[in-house]
Amino acid sequence: MTPEILVGIGTIVIAVLTVIAIIVAPMIALNVQRKADEDREWKNRKLWIFKTLMSNRSTRLNPAFVQALNMIDIEFTAAPEKGIRDAWKKLLDHYNEWGGKTPEQRKVEEDRDFETATSLLAELLVKMGKQLGYDFDKVYVKKACFRRV
Numbered sequence: 249m250t251p252e253i254l255v256g257i258g259t260i261v262i263a264v265l266t267v268i269a270i271i272v273a274p275m276i277a278l279n280v281q282r283k284a285d286e287d288r289e290w291k292n293r294k295l296w297i298f299k300t301l302m303s304n305r306s307t308r309l310n311p312a313f314v315q316a317l318n319m320i321d322i323e324f325t326a327a328p329e330k331g332i333r334d335a336w337k338k339l340l341d342h343y344n345e346w347g348g349k350t351p352e353q354r355k356v357e358e359d360r361d362f363e364t365a366t367s368l369l370a371e372l373l374v375k376m377g378k379q380l381g382y383d384f385d386k387v388y389v390k391k392a393c394f395r396r397v
Contacts, residue, residue, distance in 0.1 A: 291380075293323050298376045305369060305389070320372075329379055335372040342368055366390055 297316045304313035320336045346354070346361045354361070370389040377384045 290323070293319070294376075294380060297323060298373070298380055298382075301369075301373055301376070302389075305373070308365075308369075320376075324376070324379075332372065332375045332379060335368070335375050339365070339368040339372055 297319050300312050300316035304310045304316075307313065317336070317339075321333060324332045324336075342361075342365055346365065349357065349361075367386075367390070370386045373389045374384055374386050377389075
């Protein structure tokens with residue numbers, strides 16, 4: 249092959265690669281940006297759940313609190329978040345058992361059930377907080393909130 253043919257082939261290859269880069273690069277950048285946006289939105293939903301539970305932990309009948317509890321199994325689905333789902337299931341089971349008691353049983357066991365629920369909720373919130381980058385201990389979660397007197 250002559251040098252002119254090699255230069256011609258090289259020029260064509262460079263032109264084709266340039267056209268491919270012009271077409272493909274924006275698609276790759278768009279996909280990278282879309283993934284980053286999805287990850288940020290996913291984390292924001294988890295943060296909303298955590299912040300709602302933390303801010304309403306002394307008013308557990310608040311509709312936002314209940315809504316946040318119901319969103320845990322939908323949003324915390326990654327393998328490292330299994331501990332959160334397990335803690336949520338324990339709390340859910342306790343609330344279901346508590347709600348299934350007769351009025352007489354509730355009256356007798358009210359203090360113990362409330363303390364158990366508080367402890368299970370604190371355990372859940374500590375695990376969620378750790379996953380989201382917060383470092384709260386169980387005592388802080390249980391005691392450091394304003395309560396209606």
